Amino acid sequence: MLIALIGLRDEVSLPAHPRPQPKAIHGRSGGEGRRQACLAAGGAGRAGAARGAGGRRRAMTDYSEEQRNEVEALQSIYPDSFTVLSEKPTTFTITVTSEAGENDETVQTTLKFTYREKYPDETPLYEIVSQENLEDNDVTDIIKLLEQQAEENLGMVMIFTLVSAVQEKLNEIVDQIKTRREEEKKQKEREAEEEEKQRFHGTPVTIENFLNWKAKFDAELLEIKRKKMKEEEQAGKNKLSGKQLFEMDHNLDTSDIQFLEEAGNSVEVDESLFQEMDDLELEDEEDDPDYNPVNLDSD
Secondary structure, eight states: HHHHHHHHHHHSSSOOOOOOOOOOOTTTTOOHHHHHHHHHHHHHHHTSSSSSTTTTOOOOHHHHHHHHHHHHHHHHHTTTEEEEETTTTTEEEEEEEEOGGGOOOOOOEEEEEOTTTTTTTTTTTTEEEEEEEEOOHHHHHHHHHHHHHHTTTTTTTHHHHHHHHHHHHHHHHHHHHHHHOOOOOOHHHHHHHHHHHHHHHHOOOOOOHHHHHHHHHHHHHHHHHHHHHHHHHHHHHHHOOHHHHHHGGGGGGGGGHHHHHTTTTTOOOOGGGOOOOOOSSEEEGGTTOOOOOOHHHHH
């Protein structure tokens, strides 16, 4: 009986362990169809490369075939952004661009992948070789995302899954930029409204700030008066008396004579402008209460 069971075990081959399916990255990029194409392209290599019950591992030719099939699939999925850099080891770049955000603004990064010898049983090497409109913390987050996705999808072709994850991350960053700008715009509007209110309402007057204002105003007014007095004083010092003018300009001594000579000594006088002396009402000196003839002698 025991011998029969042993023989039956040898005749029946145990099924190979089923391989885990890649985790889909669903996002706005519409990548589910591309994901299926990539998996189908690498399916033939995976079917013959699975580990058996006896612990057998896939041959190196299986790794090469699986890598070659994935590269062909990626070239068809990303015809405009896929670039092969070398074949040994297989190295290529894929440029990932977000969907257009506000004002058609986008963020972009170029990912570089290199297959290790036993990929996909080993994670690929990856790095960001260029980026546009990304902050340093965004780049750090993308590297962490690639590391997480590579560990979760170890054992199966994963480049499309990694790129899809980065694509979704870039779309999130664009949304964050839009939200941040909207918040900054609202903040500026609030500040403008507050400034406008302050302009109309002004500062509430209290006894304390009124006294401070008055002291400052009085000091400024006093300073203006001092400057004005100083200027007037300086102007008075510079003003010449009549004697000083004559001493400085001797032509003034004969100016009246020159005027008469130029007029030809024919100065006409309109006598009608003068009244008769008898018509003038002049007070006598004796009628003046302040009149004192003694003072006249003293003069």
